[in-house]
Amino acid sequence: MKDLYIITGATGGMGEDATRRFKEYGDVLLLDLSEEKLNKLAEELGEGARAMSFDITKKEDIEKVIEVIKEYGSFKALLHFAGVSENMGDPAMVLNINLVGTINLLNALYDYAKEGTVIVNTASMTAHMTPIAPEIEALLPDVLNEESFNKVVEACGGISALSYGWSKIGVMNLSKNDAAKWGEKGARIVSISPGAILTPMVQHEIDNGNAKTIEILIAATPAKRIGYPSDITNMCEYLCSDKASFITGIDILVDGGSTQAMKNYHAAHASNNLRFND
Ligand SMILES: NC(=O)c1ccc[n+]([C@@H]2O[C@H](COP(=O)([O-])OP(=O)(O)OC[C@H]3O[C@@H](n4cnc5c(N)ncnc54)[C@H](O)[C@@H]3O)[C@@H](O)[C@H]2O)c1
Numbered sequence: 123m124k125d126l127y128i129i130t131g132a133t134g135g136m137g138e139d140a141t142r143r144f145k146e147y148g149d150v151l152l153l154d155l156s157e158e159k160l161n162k163l164a165e166e167l168g169e170g171a172r173a174m175s176f177d178i179t180k181k182e183d184i185e186k187v188i189e190v191i192k193e194y195g196s197f198k199a200l201l202h203f204a205g206v207s208e209n210m211g212d213p214a215m216v217l218n219i220n221l222v223g224t225i226n227l228l229n230a231l232y233d234y235a236k237e238g239t240v241i242v243n244t245a246s247m248t249a250h251m252t253p254i255a256p257e258i259e260a261l262l263p264d265v266l267n268e269e270s271f272n273k274v275v276e277a278c279g280g281i282s283a284l285s286y287g288w289s290k291i292g293v294m295n296l297s298k299n300d301a302a303k304w305g306e307k308g309a310r311i312v313s314i315s316p317g318a319i320l321t322p323m324v325q326h327e328i329d330n331g332n333a334k335t336i337e338i339l340i341a342a343t344p345a346k347r348i349g350y351p352s353d354i355t356n357m358c359e360y361l362c363s364d365k366a367s368f369i370t371g372i373d374i375l376v377d378g379g380s381t382q383a384m385k386n387y388h389a390a391h392a393s394n395n396l397r398f399n400d
Pocket residue numbers: 130131132133134135136137153154155156176177178179203204205206207219244245246247248315316317318319320321322323324
């Protein structure tokens with residue numbers, strides 16, 4: 123039986139690109155919200171591509187994924203792209219999809235990891251730039267607990283951008299802190315922090331009044347361009363290969379150098395003692 127690659131957000135910008143590439147390596151399980159888009163892509167990819175409509179906030183959908191994995195006995199990799207940006211929902215929705223969903227999915231998959239399994243989560247350069255109080259950061263691993271979840275949402279003060287940044291800090295932190303747990307299975311876990319990547323999500327930001335922000339970001343990016351989904355797929359390909367067998371428990375920025383450039387800019391211009399997450 124071929125290796126199974128599970129891709130969430132499979133019909134999104136990054137997910138679709140990765141799905142097409144990873145089809146070369148084994149069977150692909152495409153997970154996303156729109157059945158229509160999923161079926162279209164799976165049909166195009168042909169044998170070995172299976173599509174399943176999946177909402178990460180629904181436990182029964184996660185269980186359906188487990189049923190497929192059982193047919194294989196294990197899975198080779200999870201490429202986890204499903205997520206929403208701050209313009210797509212209120213703080214509770216953003217936190218629920220991006221962080222609670224991630225934790226629930228990883229908890230469910232853990233038993234089916236094997237020697238050589240790789241988990242690639244998607245954080246964001248935003249996770250490196252969003253200020254967070256230590257007492258809020260300490261609550262992030264515990265957001266399955268309703269009280270902790272509500273405290274984090276309350277601390278957002280209705281600002282979804284904070285919820286987005288914090289949800290991605292949560293994803294980044296768990297990818298670091300859970301490495302030993304996954305290591306017990308011979309598995310690796312990492313997160314990728316993309317900079318601005320030209321996908322429907324960024325197009326949505328551009329169309330909703332954030333075009334100027336993206337322009338400024340490109341101007342401040344040492345690589346002098348926006349990123350493409352293939353930049354992310356290339357990193358996933360490397361991380362899932364044996365060439366990366368000594369890499370786990372880390373977040374990797376794939377941002378053309380923009381995060382560090384922005385930190386340098388702030389360090390040079392900020393009059394207060396603002397510090398970013400490292
Ligand atoms: N594009 C960027 O510049 C950028 C930068 C930093 C981080 N990211 C992160 O990268 C990941 C992929 O982003 P993208 O640009 O490809 O976005 P995208 O919007 O093109 O794809 C995200 C996919 O997630 C799916 N999704 C949303 N809610 C879901 C849910 N409840 N259950 C299951 N699937 C759901 C959507 O249907 C969509 O297909 C996201 O987690 C995003 O936060 C993107």
